[in-house]
Amino acid sequence: TRARPIVVSTWDFGVAANQVAWEVISRGGHALDAVEAGARVPEADMKNHTVGRAGYPDRDGHVSLDASIMDDQWRCGAVAALEHIAHPISVARRVLEKTPHVMLVGAGALQFALEQGFPREELLTPESDAAWKAWLKTQTYKPIANSEMSTYGHVPNSKLPGDVHNHDTLGILALDQQGRLSGACTTSGMAWKMRGRVGDSPIIGAGLYVDGEIGAATSTGVGEEVIRNSGSFLVVELMRQGLSPQRACEEAVMRIVRRRPETAKSLQVGFLALSRQGAVGAFAIQKGFVYARCDQNSVDQIIPAKSAF
Numbered sequence: 001t002r003a004r005p006i007v008v009s010t011w012d013f014g015v016a017a018n019q020v021a022w023e024v025i026s027r028g029g030h031a032l033d034a035v036e037a038g039a040r041v042p043e044a045d046m047k048n049h050t051v052g053r054a055g056y057p058d059r060d061g062h063v064s065l066d067a068s069i070m071d072d073q074w075r076c077g078a079v080a081a082l083e084h085i086a087h088p089i090s091v092a093r094r095v096l097e098k099t100p101h102v103m104l105v106g107a108g109a110l111q112f113a114l115e116q117g118f119p120r121e122e123l124l125t126p127e128s129d130a131a132w133k134a135w136l137k138t139q140t141y142k143p144i145a146n147s148e149m150s151t152y153g154h155v156p157n158s159k160l161p162g163d164v165h166n167h168d169t170l171g172i173l174a175l176d177q178q179g180r181l182s183g184a185c186t187t188s189g190m191a192w193k194m195r196g197r198v199g200d201s202p203i204i205g206a207g208l209y210v211d212g213e214i215g216a217a218t219s220t221g222v223g224e225e226v227i228r229n230s231g232s233f234l235v236v237e238l239m240r241q242g243l244s245p246q247r248a249c250e251e252a253v254m255r256i257v258r259r260r261p262e263t264a265k266s267l268q269v270g271f272l273a274l275s276r277q278g279a280v281g282a283f284a285i286q287k288g289f290v291y292a293r294c295d296q297n298s299v300d301q302i303i304p305a306k307s308a309f
């Protein structure tokens with residue numbers, strides 16, 4: 001039996017990623033190709049300061065990118081703290097395909113990318129450079145919840161263009177016509193992070209997890225909290241125990257809220273999940289998390305997620 005294909009991804013800018021992923025799915029392509037193609041869209045977007053090229057740098061001015069990709073056969077690849085390569089998701093895919101490893105980081109990841117023929121580029125745009133220099137004046141590291149207009153990776157109260165858009169990490173999950181699931185996650189991480197900081201996005205089980213028998217999950221928000229609760233793995237495991245994708249996302253979020261109530265009040269974490277059967281769930285700590293959905297009946301849909309607060 002043919003599955004009903006679907007693509008979902010985090011945030012409103014997931015719409016553009018879904019369109020490209022859907023093209024792959026609708027011509028009978030593999031979900032893994034779909035999520036990679038989708039993730040490349042925000043990576044190339046010069047207005048998106050939280051993914052790929054034009055991502056905001058760390059506090060020392062280095063743009064350092066994290067990404068992971070996984071299919072339904074337990075095949076996965078990831079890169080962390082990768083510099084000078086505009087499409088970390090495609091490097092993660094090469095790690096999956098061409099190496100005996102799952103994750104490459106820093107200088108080694110860059111070396112591998114260059115060997116694989118990816119061009120070395122300057123990813124810090126004049127706009128991001130200006131935002132970083134503005135940040136250097138105060139140097140306060142305080143991620144603002146997305147509901148405040150200025151979202152993660154954005155300068156609070158900044159007048160710089162692009163800073164009011166709700167742009168964040170892209171997590172994208174797809175179910176193709178053959179019923180194959182895959183997921184991808186790509187980010188420049190928290191703006192003004194310490195050099196060498198790695199978030200949840202490239203960590204299999206934290207920012208992304210896919211189990212072909214059950215479903216897939218991905219996350220956005222403050223990665224430290226997601227690593228702490230092995231968030232995406234937790235969501236999928238809860239689904240294995242019989243929870244719907246929606247209930248699984250709720251439980252994973254509420255575990256953070258219950259364990260660290262004071263911390264949770266002021267930060268955002270959101271999960272997005274897709275079951276093997278094509279059911280979708282999403283939940284976040286704070287209001288403001290939305291996801292984009294594309295299937296045969298609905299394209300370019302943006303759906304607000306429910307939240308704990």
Ligand code: SD4
Nearest residue numbers: 152169189199220221223
């Ligand atoms: C990280 N989860 O590096 C990413 C960033 C993000 O909302 O999603 N921000 O922690």
